[in-house]
Amino acid sequence: MAVTKGKFVTVEGGEGAGKSSNLAFIRDLLEQSGLEVVFTREPGGTALGEDIRDLLLGHKHTGMARDTELMLMFAARAEHLARIILPALNAGKWVLCDRFTDASYAYQGGGRGIDMSRIQALEEWVQQGLKPDLTLLLDLPIETGLDRAGQRSEPDRFEVEQHAFFERVRSTYLEIANRDNQRVHIIDAAVPLVQVQEQIRAIMNQFIQAELHG
Ligand code: Z5A
Numbered sequence: 001m002a003v004t005k006g007k008f009v010t011v012e013g014g015e016g017a018g019k020s021s022n023l024a025f026i027r028d029l030l031e032q033s034g035l036e037v038v039f040t041r042e043p044g045g046t047a048l049g050e051d052i053r054d055l056l057l058g059h060k061h062t063g064m065a066r067d068t069e070l071m072l073m074f075a076a077r078a079e080h081l082a083r084i085i086l087p088a089l090n091a092g093k094w095v096l097c098d099r100f101t102d103a104s105y106a107y108q109g110g111g112r113g114i115d116m117s118r119i120q121a122l123e124e125w126v127q128q129g130l131k132p133d134l135t136l137l138l139d140l141p142i143e144t145g146l147d148r149a150g151q152r153s154e155p156d157r158f159e160v161e162q163h164a165f166f167e168r169v170r171s172t173y174l175e176i177a178n179r180d181n182q183r184v185h186i187i188d189a190a191v192p193l194v195q196v197q198e199q200i201r202a203i204m205n206q207f208i209q210a211e212l213h214g
Contacts, residue, residue, distance in 0.1 A: 006089040010100040013138030016148030017189045029204045038088040041098035046083045049076040057156040066112040073104050074122045110172025111165045137177050138189035142166045
């Protein structure tokens with residue numbers, strides 16, 4: 001499964017980090033370089049995955065067991081890989097995904113306290129070696145992110161969590177970035193959008209140049 005042609009780019013971050021605000025910008029950068037981009041998200045990205053997303057983010061199953069939550073994330077991911085991500089990569093397209101498995105480590109591992117080795121076992125089973133080629137982690141203090149997110153619609157099943165949950169999510173993301181610093185780039189997302197996009201542009205241009213021109 002790990003043999004692919006296109007490149008796999010993911011964007012991660014906590015609440016209100018600005019993923020939605022920056023994904024279109026990243027997509028434009030890729031397309032301006034002449035790349036064919038498949039833009040998708042997790043949980044979701046397929047018809048079945050979007051149904052699972054509704055179960056995960058909605059309030060119908062408040063109190064869902066944490067193992068159920070983790071396995072639903074990976075069930076949606078298995079479908080997403082089989083139907084969207086792998087066919088696109090194998091066809092030479094680039095895939096730009098709003099969240100992926102780092103979020104399972106951050107939210108289900110860090111946030112909910114599931115043993116990381118159990119998440120790793122699912123990752124190996126479902127992904128069989130496939131990992132993103134590049135990940136942008138939009139990082140900012142919890143308070144700033146919650147203030148920004150609070151100005152939007154109804155909170156989902158994750159957004160109603162307590163401050164300590166989001167601190168654990170953030171520190172797990174930062175641990176991943178420090179451990180896997182070739183793949184994961186930390187973006188300071190607390191600054192104005194134009195400055196966030198300057199950081200993103202620098203990393204994306206360097207990555208695209210390296211991939212296209214060696
Ligand atoms: N999840 C999980 O637990 N495990 C997994 O494996 C996966 C996911 C894959 C999916 O939600 C949820 O699933 C997520 C983790 C969990 N938890 N939650 N919640 P999502 O990713 O779809 O939703 P989200 O995290 O809430 O992201 P979002 O809705 O896309 O928000 P955002 O991207 O973080 O922020 P935004 O909408 O771009 O910006 C928020 C506001 O801030 C907005 O008004 C912007 O105009 C403003 N903004 C953005 N940037 C700036 C700057 N730089 N300055 C000032 N204001 C700004």
